[in-house]
Amino acid sequence: HEAWSNRGLALSYLGEYEKAISSYDQAIKFKPDYHEAWSNRGNAAAQSRRNTDFIVPDINSPRLSEILQNPSLELRDYPGEIASYQQGLKHCPKSTHPTPWGFLHHRIGQGRYQRGKFATASHRITDEFGQPQTARYYYQQAVESYQEALTVITPDADRELYLTIVLDLISALLKLGEYQSARQWHQQGFATLQTWLNQIYHRHHSQPEKVSLSPPVNPDDDETPQLVPGNFRESQSIPQVKRLRAKFTLFYRFAFDFASQDQNWHQALETAELEKNIHLTWLLSTASQPVEISPNVAQIQTLVNGETALIYWYYGNHSLITFILTRDDLTAIPLSAAAQETLETLITHWNRDYQNYSLKKTSDSQSWQQRLKTHIDSMHTLLNIPEITAKLPPEISHLILIPHRDLHRFPLEALFPHDLIITRLPSAAFGYGHSSSPPMNPNSGVSVLTVAYPDSIGAKNLPFTAAEVTAIEQILTGYNSRYQTITDKQATEETVISALTENHQIFHFSGHGDYYHKKPSLSSLLLSGSERLTGEKIASLSLTSYGLVYLNACETGLTNIEAIEKEYVGLASAFLRGGVSQVVSSLWLVNDESAAVLAIKFYQEYLGGETAAVALHKAKNWLRFEATWGEIAKVYQCCLSHPSLADNNRGILSKALGRIERQENSEVMPFSDVYYWSSLVISGY
Numbered sequence: 034h035e036a037w038s039n040r041g042l043a044l045s046y047l048g049e050y051e052k053a054i055s056s057y058d059q060a061i062k063f064k065p066d067y068h069e070a071w072s073n074r075g076n077a078a079a080q081s082r083r084n085t086d087f088i089v090p091d092i093n094s095p096r097l098s099e100i101l102q103n104p105s106l107e108l109r110d111y112p113g114e115i116a117s118y119q120q121g122l123k124h125c126p127k128s129t130h131p132t133p134w135g136f137l138h139h140r141i142g143q144g145r146y147q148r149g150k151f152a153t154a155s156h157r158i159t160d161e162f163g164q165p166q167t168a169r170y171y172y173q174q175a176v177e178s179y180q181e182a183l184t185v186i187t188p189d190a191d192r193e194l195y196l197t198i199v200l201d202l203i204s205a206l207l208k209l210g211e212y213q214s215a216r217q218w219h220q221q222g223f224a225t226l227q228t229w230l231n232q233i234y235h236r237h238h239s240q241p242e243k244v245s246l247s248p249p250v251n252p253d254d255d256e257t258p259q260l261v262p263g264n265f266r267e268s269q270s271i272p273q274v275k276r277l278r279a280k281f282t283l284f285y286r287f288a289f290d291f292a293s294q295d296q297n298w299h300q301a302l303e304t305a306e307l308e309k310n311i312h313l314t315w316l317l318s319t320a321s322q323p324v325e326i327s328p329n330v331a332q333i334q335t336l337v338n339g340e341t342a343l344i345y346w347y348y349g350n351h352s353l354i355t356f357i358l359t360r361d362d363l364t365a366i367p368l369s370a371a372a373q374e375t376l377e378t379l380i381t382h383w384n385r386d387y388q389n390y391s392l393k394k395t396s397d398s399q400s401w402q403q404r405l406k407t408h409i410d411s412m413h414t415l416l417n418i419p420e421i422t423a424k425l426p427p428e429i430s431h432l433i434l435i436p437h438r439d440l441h442r443f444p445l446e447a448l449f450p451h452d453l454i455i456t457r458l459p460s461a462a463f464g465y466g467h468s469s470s471p472p473m474n475p476n477s478g479v480s481v482l483t484v485a486y487p488d489s490i491g492a493k494n495l496p497f498t499a500a501e502v503t504a505i506e507q508i509l510t511g512y513n514s515r516y517q518t519i520t521d522k523q524a525t526e527e528t529v530i531s532a533l534t535e536n537h538q539i540f541h542f543s544g545h546g547d548y549y550h551k552k553p554s555l556s557s558l559l560l561s562g563s564e565r566l567t568g569e570k571i572a573s574l575s576l577t578s579y580g581l582v583y584l585n586a587c588e589t590g591l592t593n594i595e596a597i598e599k600e601y602v603g604l605a606s607a608f609l610r611g612g613v614s615q616v617v618s619s620l621w622l623v624n625d626e627s628a629a630v631l632a633i634k635f636y637q638e639y640l641g642g643e644t645a646a647v648a649l650h651k652a653k654n655w656l657r658f659e660a661t662w663g664e665i666a667k668v669y670q671c672c673l674s675h676p677s678l679a680d681n682n683r684g685i686l687s688k689a690l691g692r693i694e695r696q697e698n699s700e701v702m703p704f705s706d707v708y709y710w711s712s713l714v715i716s717g718y
Contacts, residue, residue, distance in 0.1 A: 034064040037056050037060035037063070037070075038056070040056040041054070041060065042073060045073065048080075050080045053076045054081065057077065058096070059094070061097060066124045066130060066133065068133035071118060071124070071125075072117075072136065072137065072140050075115070075117035075140060076114070078109050078113030078114045079110060079113065079114035081110070086181050089466075103116070111144065111160075111161065114144050115144055115145075116161065118137050118140050122134060129547050132186065132194075135182040135190075136186070136194065138179075139179065139182040139186070139194070141178045142175040142177075142178030142201060143201060145171045146175040146201065146204070149171030149172045149175065153165060168208075169209065173209065176205045176206060179201055181203065182198050183199070183521065188229075192225065192229055192517075193280075195222075195225065196225060198224055198283075200287075202218055203215045203222070203287060216291055219288070219291065222284065223288070226277070226281055228253050229277065230268070230274050233274055234274065237271050247248060265324060265325065265326045267328065269324070278315075281547075285307055285311070286350050288350060290350050290352075293354055293367070296365075299363065301365070302330055302345065302347075302365075303327075303329050305345070305356075305437075306327055306333065306460060307329060309437070309460040310460050310462050312354040313459060313462075313606070317568075317572050317607065324460075324477050324594070325462070325466060326462065326465065327462055328462055332461075334358060337359060337360050339426075339434070340431055341430075341431040341432070342425055342429045342431075342432055343356075343435065344357060344421060344433070344435070345358065352368055352369070354366070355421060360529075364424055366421065368416075368417070372435055375411075376415045377414055379411055382408075383408055386401040387401055390402070405707055406706075409443075409444065409447050409711075412448060413448045415449065422449065429450055430454060432449065432456075434446070435457070435458070435459070435460060443620075444714070445712035447707055447711040451654060454646050456716065456717065456718070457606075457715065463606075463609055470646075472643055472647075473538075473539075473581075473640060473642070476633075479514045479515075479537070479539065480515035480516070480536070481505075481510070481537060481540075481541065482516070482535070482539070482541070483518045483542075483543070483553070484519045484524050484529055484540075484544065484560075485499070485501075485517060485524075485541075485542075486499060486520055486543065487522045487559060488524075489544065489561065492544070493545070495543070495641075497625045497626045497629035497685070497689075499626075499681075500629055500669070500686050501633060502543055503675050504629075505632070505636050506675070507671065508636050509640070517537070521561070522562075524560045525560060525562075526564045530570065530574070533576065534575070538581070539578060539581045540579055540581070540582045540613075541583045542583070542584070543629075544558065544560075544585075544586050546559065546619075553608070554568045554569040556568045556569065556603060556604055556607075557604075563585070571607040571608055572608075572610045577613075578611045580613075580615065581614065581643070582613050582616045583616075583632065584608075584617060584618045585617075585623075585629075586618075604618065609650050614645075615717030615718070616717050617649060617713055617714070618633070618713070619713055620712045620713075621714075623709075624704075624709060626689070627703075627704040627710075628712075630660065630665055631652055631709075631713065633668055635652040637652075645717075649713065653711070656704050656709060658711045660702055660705070662696050662698075662699045662700070662702075663699040664698065666683060666690055669689055669690050
């Protein structure tokens with residue numbers, strides 16, 4: 034029976050649902066109480082949309098519906114799904130098969146809950162008996178099925194399944210507006226989860242004392258255990274704890290929702306931070322500098338001062354909340370339901386437009402760039418930026434932004450007044466316990482590693498990369514510096530990793546990067562040939578000597594081109610987890626000429642004594658407001674004076690200068706559009 038069941042699973046993955054159903058039927062003929070086969074059969078029936086009888090050519094035997102005398106097993110879509118689960122219950126009675134019986138009731142509840150979501154969109158939709166029903170009907174039916182399952186699926190019987198069903202029950206109760214019951218189940222389920230985690234922790238460390246991790250459901254209850262554990266790193270280092278927290282992260286999301294409903298903003302922010310760090314430690318499991326602690330509000334507040342404020346966005350299950358944290362205050366701004374719906378539509382359009390742009394579809398590429406300013410203006414309104422800035426004390430000159438999920442891919446810095454210096458963090462934990470990055474003192478000596486224009490297979494040539502690297506070397510020449518440059522075929526993974534471990538202070542990469550959305554830790558910098566330096570390997574390196582990493586590469590800051598369901602992980606966060614203080618990276622495919630000019634201006638400011646954040650701020654404002662063709666020509670002329678400039682690069686710059694000389698107006702600022710200056714962001718503290 035297992036072979037037939039596995040065959041069915043393989044066919045389901047291929048979308049061959051009718052053949053899959055026939056395979057599950059064969060498994061059930063061998064073992065009628067095989068509840069997994071009944072469950073998978075119901076899922077395949079739900080996916081199938083056939084309207085005519087289907088005869089399986091490779092299985093010549095009586096049909097299961099005939100053997101069991103149940104014509105409902107021939108149904109498909111929702112009726113066929115429920116028929117499979119209910120027939121399975123007949124072969125898995127509660128008295129002899131309690132766990133399979135509860136499992137199938139859970140599957141019935143899930144099917145009804147999903148049917149309710151369809152009914153929400155189209156009002157009434159028919160049930161398994163052909164009767165039109167409302168969404169509320171289906172959610173009530175789902176609650177009854179979940180509660181039936183929980184009569185036998187207890188923490189002692191199957192803790193993991195129990196917690197899964199409890200989360201589904203809470204979701205259905207919230208759909209019905211039964212908030213008190215939802216909170217009670219949340220408290221009960223969360224207590225079970227935390228007890229389980231504590232038991233694992235104690236077994237791992239052989240310690241008798243309790244380590245309480247439970248969040249308060251009643252914010253006024255002083256007896257409720259602390260939400261954020263002081264032993265976050267230690268407990269997250271236990272694989273089973275890390276896995277269970279990541280799997281049941283929805284408990285933390287519900288805790289955030291309940292705290293928000295109570296307007297207990299301190300508790301909500303701490304819950305948000307904990308959930309972020311759970312995902313980040315799961316996705317960056319190889320990090321050489323793991324998250325030490327998931328900080329509470331008082332600890333997060335150490336990141337700000339009289340001139341610095343922190344803006345923290347977090348998506349709950351039902352709303353986006355913006356937290357504004359200053360030295361003396363915590364304010365929260367919930368996004369209205371209408372605004373959130375509009376924002377989700379905007380994100381969908383952004384993702385679609387950008388995907389077309391990145392795939393080089395000519396008309397779509399142009400339209401994405403043209404619509405960029407419109408998207409930014411819309412987001413400025415939807416995210417209540419005027420209200421946020423109005424709440425900032427007048428002395429604030431520096432913002433720390435902590436986005437959530439899809440917001441990581443947007444140029445949020447462009448939404449705020451241009452005189453604010455802005456940095457990002459993946460979570461507050463990435464900054465907590467660290468001193469803010471000081472300005473570079475090049476007179477005391479600076480060590481720089483540059484990896485430039487690797488000959489990556491299939492990568493587009495970047496003609497201005499050599500000019501960029503040459504100009505940076507010229508800037509460094511005026512200081513007591515040492516630098517190592519790796520180019521072309523030399524840029525192998527082994528060579529680059531070896532160089533990275535030599536305790537330089539700056540790493541500058543100029544080339545190509547990509548993002549692997551299925552497994553973000555495999556996102557990479559493209560090296561020589563087909564070799565890559567992945568985020569997974571970067572995070573595992575000890576890079577604490579580096580004050581700055583500058584990734585002048587396409588999509589190095591990009592989080593995903595699909596909706597982000599959990600949390601941001603990109604190459605920038607991989608370098609931060611390796612111990613780098615600050616990382617400059619790009620949010621989208623950039624124009625290599627404007628990127629080179631911006632990088633040169635950045636290093637002039639940075640090596641002139643500014644912090645990395647201020648240097649990027651000044652460089653972006655220069656490109657936006659001052660960089661005329663005449664000013665850019667001076668940069669090119671300076672590069673041409675470098676004696677080691679290769680002939681082909683000299684030709685590229687001479688050609689660029691000739692193009693500038695032919696401009697009718699040298700005062701035109703060619704890169705003042707938001708597309709050019711807003712793609713680069715700086716992360717770190």
